[in-house]
């Protein structure tokens with residue numbers, strides 16, 4: 573039995589896929605000699621490829637210069653450079669950045685900032701957070717409270733604060749809700765354009781804009797959780813750009829350091845930032861983490877931002893997306909495959925015929941067949957998806973798509989996509 577408690581895993585009878593000894597570009601090298609293409613960018617974090625030389629250099633140089641220092645009383649070049657770099661690429665007036673540890677903490681920070689800001693504005697009757705059905709914002713208690721109530725939250729339901737959940741990507745429902753209850757809402761939090769953990773559900777930019785406008789009209793803050801969608805994953809640097817909206821708060825993590833180190837960041841507008849300026853200490857945002865603004869993480873993130881210019885990262889995302897899209901019809905033609913979708917360099921489809929949802933074992937067989945052919949994927953129940961590092965060459969991308977196509981066909985032919993117990 574392993575002494576390592578692996579995340580999101582039933583450890584009874586568990587054996588890891590392998591032991592990673594090296595990773596380079598889009599590939600993971602295992603101790604038994606296998607080389608796997610990392611088809612999900614190690615949980616959507618890795619952007620430019622594993623152990624990218626520019627990121628390795630930035631990290632080692634910064635570690636040699638100085639490591640963690642307390643950001644409460646000091647500033648430093650890596651944090652200043654990163655903040656300037658982010659503000660330059662962030663939409664509109666998002667021009668202040670608070671650093672934390674990961675995606676969940678970036679969400680906690682946004683929720684707390686929104687709550688405190690409404691209090692400062694004297695809007696004390698506002699007591700609700702609003703989110704989308706099916707949404708996922710992290711695993712800490714505040715972030716879970718604004719996430720879907722499902723198999724992940726079931727053991728903790730009594731611990732969570734109530735939130736209001738609106739149907740995903742439905743502007744009419746949002747407009748009706750905000751017209752009636754908008755005055756009670758602290759903030760609405762959304763995964764713009766793509767609900768990741770909910771099976772890569774894709775939404776429309778127009779609907780997002782209408783939902784944003786309904787929330788803003790009602791005086792609620794709007795939080796864009798771009799932990800998964802940020803840094804180009806949807807084809808533009810930020811998903812909100814496609815809807816032409818500027819949220820009050822924007823959460824980032826995952827790809828911020830190019831996928832090298834854990835870091836969270838929450839950007840906000842000057843308007844919101846200024847509310848916290850006051851004569852009393854307690855009117856400031858009294859929140860922080862020991863590693864807030866870690867210089868090594870900041871240096872990695874600065875180096876990652878530079879790669880967008882030197883390596884044309886957004887163009888690569890576009891090119892990979894085009895290749896993925898060229899396979900859509902072949903997947904859609906398979907009986908047992910539904911709702912083939914693509915956004916940026918993300919490609920997904922559903923396997924039908926089973927119970928659906930995260931406990932549906934349908935994806936397991938496709939995963940096993942992909943692994944035999946050197947492709948690592950991690951289906952979300954019956955949802956198969958790809959979100960690879962964008963250093964993939966065109967040839968590697970074609971190979972990846974063909975492996976997935978073959979594996980899906982074989983799994984469907986042998987009808988092995990259903991009938992397995994969730995424990996397998």
Ligand SMILES: Cc1ncc(COP(=O)(O)O)c(C=O)c1O
Nearest residue numbers: 674675676708709710768799800
């Ligand atoms: C949209 C979104 N928000 C927040 C999180 C939580 O991030 P982390 O796992 O880094 O805490 C995730 C993780 O998948 C996510 O997809």
